[in-house]
Amino acid sequence: MEIEDGSGVQDLQPRTSLGAPSDKSTMVGLDDELIQILKWLERDSSRLNTLSIVGMAGIGKTTFARKLYDHQRIQMTFHIRLWVTVSQNYNERKIVLDLLDSMNKLTDKMHKKTTSDLKLVLFQNLKGLRYLIIMDDIWDTEVWNDIRCLFPDDKKRSRIMLTTRLESVAVHVNSNALHRMRFLNDDESWNLFCEKVFGATINDDERWNLLCKKVFGEDCCPRELNQIGTKIAKNCRGLPLAIVLIGGLLSKSTKTQSYWEYVVKNLSSFITSNDDQCKKIMDLSYDNLPDHLRVCFRYMGIFPEDYEILVSKLVKLWIAEGFIEPVTSKSLEDVAEEYLLNLVERSLILVSKRSSKGKTKMCKIHDLLHEFCVREARKESFFHVTDRSLNGLPKDISTSHVTGKSLYDLPTNFISLRRLSIHPNTETNFVHAESLPTSTVRSVLNFDPMLHLSVEFLNSRLLRVLDVNSFDIPTEILKLVNLRYLACASFPRKFPSSLYKLRNLQILILRCTESSFDLPPEIWRMPQLRHVHLDKVNLLDPPKAGVEEEHCLTILEDLQTLSTVINFRCTEDILRRIPSLKKLGILYADIRVDWSDYYLNNLARLQILEALKCLFDVPYPPFLQNLTFPTSLKKLTLRGSFLPWKDITIIGSLPNLQVLKLKRNAFSGLVWEPKEEQFLQLTFLLLEENNMKEWKADRIHFPKLQHLILHKCRHLIKVPCGIGDIPTLQKIELYYCSNSLVNSAKNIYEEQCDEGNKVLQVRIVEMPTPEF
Structure with missing residues (x-):
C-alpha cells in the first residue's frame, strides 16, 4: 500500500518472509532480486525448471546471473554448475562442446565425434545429477528448441537459467518463470559509481571524508565532487553499464570539479564516444x-x-x-x-x-x-537535431551560410536535411530558426515551447510531417500538398476554407490557445483523414447535399478518431460519412436549443465504435432517455450527465465494456446497487466526485475487475468489503477521499494480506495538511 499526503510516500507491498543471502554480496544493488531468485533455485519442485532473466543491453543480466552462479548457497545446492555463452551467432555444436568443456569432460578425441554423438555424451554425463546450467545471451527461440532435449529431467531439482534481451525468447521457454531486470535506484547507482571511481562504496558523509583524505591528501577534500558525482550517477538513469563505463573513465582521469562538470553536461555522448564496449553492445541490439x-x-x-x-x-x-x-x-x-x-x-x-x-x-x-x-x-542523414540557434546541424548548415542567401543559392549538401527536430535550449536567446534551409525537408518537429515558427520558412512541397507548438495558419499552408501530419496550437483566426486541398492529410491535431474557432465544413471533403484531435475547435456540419448529390458524398472510410468535438450532431448524414470510426469524443456546452437536434440516439449506428467520451458542461442534460450504445463499445467516459444510478443498467449490459470512467457528476444519487450479470468484462472502473454515500457491491457484480480508482468521493462511507474478494483485483487507488473510505480500503488490504493475497496493491493520496 502506498500512502501520500504531500509530505512523502510510504510503500506497503505484499508481505514476504524471504531471508538474507548467506554470504556478503559484492554486486552493488539488486539484493532483493538476488534473494528471490535464490529462493526459486532452491525451491522444493523436483522437476527440471527454467527461468529467464530479461532486460535491455547493459542492465546487468550477465553480472546478475554470474553472482547467482558463484553464490555459496548455489555451490552447496547443486552437484554441478555449467555456464555457456550463446550470443547472436548461434552454433549448436559449439554450445555442446562448451558445455562439455565446462564439465571438464572434453577431450581431443571428442572433437572428431559427430554433433549427435557429442549430444549423447553430454546427456549421459548429466544423467542422475542435480545441475544448474546458465545459458547467457540467447537471441533466438530456435536455440532452445534445438538443445532442450540435451538436459535430462531425473526429478533432482535441476535448474536452467537463461539471459536474453528478447522477451519473446523468455516467454517461449517458460512464460511463467520470467524475471525482468530493473534499473538501479539512486543510492545503488551512487554506490556502484563510487566503487568504480574510488574502489569503495560511500554510504555517508563520514566515509566520504575519510576516502577523500586518502585519495586527495589531508588538506584537499573536494566536497564539490560529491555533489557532481551524485548527479553523474543519477544521470546514468540506473543503467549499470553506463555507471561502470563512466566510473572507469573517471577513475583514470583528473578528479577536478571543472572536468566532472564537463562530463555531467555531456554524459551520454561522453560514454559512447570513449568506450568501444558500449558501442559494441548497442550495435548488437541494433544490427539484430x-x-x-x-x-x-x-x-x-x-x-x-x-x-x-x-x-x-x-x-x-x-x-x-x-x-x-x-x-x-x-x-x-x-x-x-x-x-x-x-x-x-x-x-x-x-x-x-x-x-x-x-x-x-x-x-x-x-x-x-x-x-x-x-x-x-x-x-545516415536520417534526421538532424538542432535548437533555436541551429546548434547540432552539419558544419555546412549554419547561419553564416544561410543568412542572406536564397534557397537556390544553398550548397547541394542541403539535400541531407530530410527530417528536422528542434529541441529546447535554455542557454541561448538567439533565434535563427526562420533562416533554416527547408526546401528539401520532409518532417519538422518543434519541441521548443518558446519558439514560434511562421509558415514563411516552410517552402518544401516534400513536407510530410509538421508538428509545432504554436503556429499561425495562413493560406500558404495549402502549398504543402504532400502533408500527411499536421499538429499545432493555432491562434484564434479563421481557418482556410480550402483546407480540403491538403488531399493527403491523414492526421490533424489542432489546439486553440485562446477562444474557440470554427473548423470549416470542407474538412468533410478530405478522404485520407485517419485521426482528428481538436481542442477548443468547433467542427461544422458538412454541407447538405441535394438529392442528385447523394451519390457524390465523400465517405471518410479511414477516419478512426474524432475527438473532442464541441456540440457534435449525430445526424444520419454525418454518421454514414464516418463508418470506420473507433474513437469519438464529444463536449456539449452552451446548449440553447432542443436536445433532439443532436440526435444522440443515433450513436448506436457507429457499429465498430470502441471508445466514447461524452462530456457535458450544461445543467442536467436528458442524456440517456431512450438511448442505446453500440455493443462494440469497450471504453466509455461520462462527465456531467447527472444520471440516476438506476440508468447505469444501460451501461452495465454492454457485452464488451472493459473500461468505465464516471467523472464529475456523471451519476447522481445517494445509493448505487449494481445488478448481477452486468459489467461482465469490466477491468477498470473510475468513480469521481459524486454525491453517493453507499455502494452496495460484491465480487459477483464486477467479476473481472482489476483496477479501481476513487477520486474525490468525499461522501462515500466505505469501499464494499466484497470488492477485495474479486480474484482478478490488482490495485485500488484513492485520491482525496473521506477518512472512513480510506480506512475501509486499508482494512481490505490487511484482510487480503492475512489471506495470503500478495497481488493486491493499494495507493492512497490524502488531502494535504493545511499550513497555518
Missing part, C-alpha cells in the same frame, strides 16, 4: 533488428532526451512517415502497435505508463540508446 523495426527505433532519437513519448502520437508519426508496411486484414495502427510491442519485447523501448486497458500509453528510451539513435541518424 529487421529493417522495418530498425527505422522505427532509429526514429526514437528525434524526441528530446528523457522525453516521455505518447504512444498514440508515436504511432501516428510512424504512419505519416511511411514506416509501417501494410498487412492484409490489419489497420496500419494495429501493425504499428505490433512494431512497438516488438521493440518493447527486445528491451529497446521502455514502458513508462500503461493505459486503463493495460496497453502501453507512454514510452521512452534510455539516454544511451537515445544518443545511439541520434548518432546513427546523423551518419
Whole structure:
C-alpha cells in the first residue's frame, strides 16, 4: 500500500518472509532480486525448471546471473554448475562442446565425434545429477528448441537459467518463470559509481571524508565532487553499464570539479564516444533488428532526451512517415502497435505508463540508446537535431551560410536535411530558426515551447510531417500538398476554407490557445483523414447535399478518431460519412436549443465504435432517455450527465465494456446497487466526485475487475468489503477521499494480506495538511 499526503510516500507491498543471502554480496544493488531468485533455485519442485532473466543491453543480466552462479548457497545446492555463452551467432555444436568443456569432460578425441554423438555424451554425463546450467545471451527461440532435449529431467531439482534481451525468447521457454531486470535506484547507482571511481562504496558523509583524505591528501577534500558525482550517477538513469563505463573513465582521469562538470553536461555522448564496449553492445541490439523495426527505433532519437513519448502520437508519426508496411486484414495502427510491442519485447523501448486497458500509453528510451539513435541518424542523414540557434546541424548548415542567401543559392549538401527536430535550449536567446534551409525537408518537429515558427520558412512541397507548438495558419499552408501530419496550437483566426486541398492529410491535431474557432465544413471533403484531435475547435456540419448529390458524398472510410468535438450532431448524414470510426469524443456546452437536434440516439449506428467520451458542461442534460450504445463499445467516459444510478443498467449490459470512467457528476444519487450479470468484462472502473454515500457491491457484480480508482468521493462511507474478494483485483487507488473510505480500503488490504493475497496493491493520496 502506498500512502501520500504531500509530505512523502510510504510503500506497503505484499508481505514476504524471504531471508538474507548467506554470504556478503559484492554486486552493488539488486539484493532483493538476488534473494528471490535464490529462493526459486532452491525451491522444493523436483522437476527440471527454467527461468529467464530479461532486460535491455547493459542492465546487468550477465553480472546478475554470474553472482547467482558463484553464490555459496548455489555451490552447496547443486552437484554441478555449467555456464555457456550463446550470443547472436548461434552454433549448436559449439554450445555442446562448451558445455562439455565446462564439465571438464572434453577431450581431443571428442572433437572428431559427430554433433549427435557429442549430444549423447553430454546427456549421459548429466544423467542422475542435480545441475544448474546458465545459458547467457540467447537471441533466438530456435536455440532452445534445438538443445532442450540435451538436459535430462531425473526429478533432482535441476535448474536452467537463461539471459536474453528478447522477451519473446523468455516467454517461449517458460512464460511463467520470467524475471525482468530493473534499473538501479539512486543510492545503488551512487554506490556502484563510487566503487568504480574510488574502489569503495560511500554510504555517508563520514566515509566520504575519510576516502577523500586518502585519495586527495589531508588538506584537499573536494566536497564539490560529491555533489557532481551524485548527479553523474543519477544521470546514468540506473543503467549499470553506463555507471561502470563512466566510473572507469573517471577513475583514470583528473578528479577536478571543472572536468566532472564537463562530463555531467555531456554524459551520454561522453560514454559512447570513449568506450568501444558500449558501442559494441548497442550495435548488437541494433544490427539484430529487421529493417522495418530498425527505422522505427532509429526514429526514437528525434524526441528530446528523457522525453516521455505518447504512444498514440508515436504511432501516428510512424504512419505519416511511411514506416509501417501494410498487412492484409490489419489497420496500419494495429501493425504499428505490433512494431512497438516488438521493440518493447527486445528491451529497446521502455514502458513508462500503461493505459486503463493495460496497453502501453507512454514510452521512452534510455539516454544511451537515445544518443545511439541520434548518432546513427546523423551518419545516415536520417534526421538532424538542432535548437533555436541551429546548434547540432552539419558544419555546412549554419547561419553564416544561410543568412542572406536564397534557397537556390544553398550548397547541394542541403539535400541531407530530410527530417528536422528542434529541441529546447535554455542557454541561448538567439533565434535563427526562420533562416533554416527547408526546401528539401520532409518532417519538422518543434519541441521548443518558446519558439514560434511562421509558415514563411516552410517552402518544401516534400513536407510530410509538421508538428509545432504554436503556429499561425495562413493560406500558404495549402502549398504543402504532400502533408500527411499536421499538429499545432493555432491562434484564434479563421481557418482556410480550402483546407480540403491538403488531399493527403491523414492526421490533424489542432489546439486553440485562446477562444474557440470554427473548423470549416470542407474538412468533410478530405478522404485520407485517419485521426482528428481538436481542442477548443468547433467542427461544422458538412454541407447538405441535394438529392442528385447523394451519390457524390465523400465517405471518410479511414477516419478512426474524432475527438473532442464541441456540440457534435449525430445526424444520419454525418454518421454514414464516418463508418470506420473507433474513437469519438464529444463536449456539449452552451446548449440553447432542443436536445433532439443532436440526435444522440443515433450513436448506436457507429457499429465498430470502441471508445466514447461524452462530456457535458450544461445543467442536467436528458442524456440517456431512450438511448442505446453500440455493443462494440469497450471504453466509455461520462462527465456531467447527472444520471440516476438506476440508468447505469444501460451501461452495465454492454457485452464488451472493459473500461468505465464516471467523472464529475456523471451519476447522481445517494445509493448505487449494481445488478448481477452486468459489467461482465469490466477491468477498470473510475468513480469521481459524486454525491453517493453507499455502494452496495460484491465480487459477483464486477467479476473481472482489476483496477479501481476513487477520486474525490468525499461522501462515500466505505469501499464494499466484497470488492477485495474479486480474484482478478490488482490495485485500488484513492485520491482525496473521506477518512472512513480510506480506512475501509486499508482494512481490505490487511484482510487480503492475512489471506495470503500478495497481488493486491493499494495507493492512497490524502488531502494535504493545511499550513497555518
